Amino acid sequence: MAADITLFPAPENEQVLLARAQALAGFSMGELAARAGIAIPRDLRRDKGWVGMLLELWLGASAGSKAERDFAHIGVELKTIPVDGQGRPLETTFVCVAPLTGNTGVVWQTSHVRHKLTRVLWVPVEGDRSIALAQRRIGSPLLWSPNQEEESLLQRDWEELMDLIVLGQVERITARHGEVLQLRPKAANSKALTEAIGEHGQPIMTLPRGFYLKKTFTAPLLARHFLL
DNA sequence: CCTTGATCATAT
DNA sequence: ATATGATCAAGG
Numbered sequence: 001m002a003a004d005i006t007l008f009p010a011p012e013n014e015q016v017l018l019a020r021a022q023a024l025a026g027f028s029m030g031e032l033a034a035r036a037g038i039a040i041p042r043d044l045r046r047d048k049g050w051v052g053m054l055l056e057l058w059l060g061a062s063a064g065s066k067a068e069r070d071f072a073h074i075g076v077e078l079k080t081i082p083v084d085g086q087g088r089p090l091e092t093t094f095v096c097v098a099p100l101t102g103n104t105g106v107v108w109q110t111s112h113v114r115h116k117l118t119r120v121l122w123v124p125v126e127g128d129r130s131i132a133l134a135q136r137r138i139g140s141p142l143l144w145s146p147n148q149e150e151e152s153l154l155q156r157d158w159e160e161l162m163d164l165i166v167l168g169q170v171e172r173i174t175a176r177h178g179e180v181l182q183l184r185p186k187a188a189n190s191k192a193l194t195e196a197i198g199e200h201g202q203p204i205m206t207l208p209r210g211f212y213l214k215k216t217f218t219a220p221l222l223a224r225h226f227l228l
Numbered sequence: 229c230c231t232t233g234a235t236c237a238t239a240t
Numbered sequence: 241a242t243a244t245g246a247t248c249a250a251g252g
Binding site: 239 | 241242243244245246247248249250251252
């Protein structure tokens with residue numbers, strides 16, 4: 001899929017961005033793909049990021065693979081989230097890759113996780129696999145920042161996981177660690193390797209990991225929105 | 229049925 | 241290999 005064009009220029013502020021996202025609510029993937037002039041895959045098995053890219057295109061997010069937020073100039077990160085018929089998330093949400101080395105002295109306040117999650121535009125999208133991709137619709141968007149409780153939960157999990165990484169325990173971490181934030185593989189396959197700290201402080205090669213938000217965290221966040 | 233671990237595409 | 245965008249699918 002070639003898409004280094006932007007259907008819209010970058011939104012100048014949050015209000016414009018939100019209005020633009022609200023205007024997409026109710027449209028189907030098929031409609032948005034057709035109006036953007038891009039091909040629609042028959043399913044997402046080989047195009048897992050397709051929905052996210054489509055929304056980036058329509059909302060004027062920066063294309064490419066820069067290590068920045070989607071709307072860096074207004075400090076907003078875009079997250080599409082697949083939901084069921086009742087608006088509940090069907091998948092966890094990838095946040096960012098976990099740094100496995102060079103972590104001496106890192107703190108929550110300046111972490112990539114916190115930075116990415118300070119302001120998020122959530123765009124729910126129908127994700128039930130029984131619905132053909134072209135017929136799945138965009139839901140009502142939500143501009144969100146973590147409240148005090150959410151931030152505390154995130155910070156606790158992040159600190160626990162980072163402690164284990166720094167102490168050379170990365171290979172003992174499973175997706176069961178963490179209440180709301182979990183560490184899972186984030187790689188092309190199980191043979192991809194990256195450097196990390198071993199149990200005796202020595203360099204080791206291990207699977208790249210990423211931070212993911214569990215559904216128990218995103219579900220209430222979205223539910224609150226639908227109650228308003 | 230749901231979660232965990234694995235995986236897919238693309239650009240740099 | 242690492243960053244972006246995530247969902248798939250085996251098995252508990």
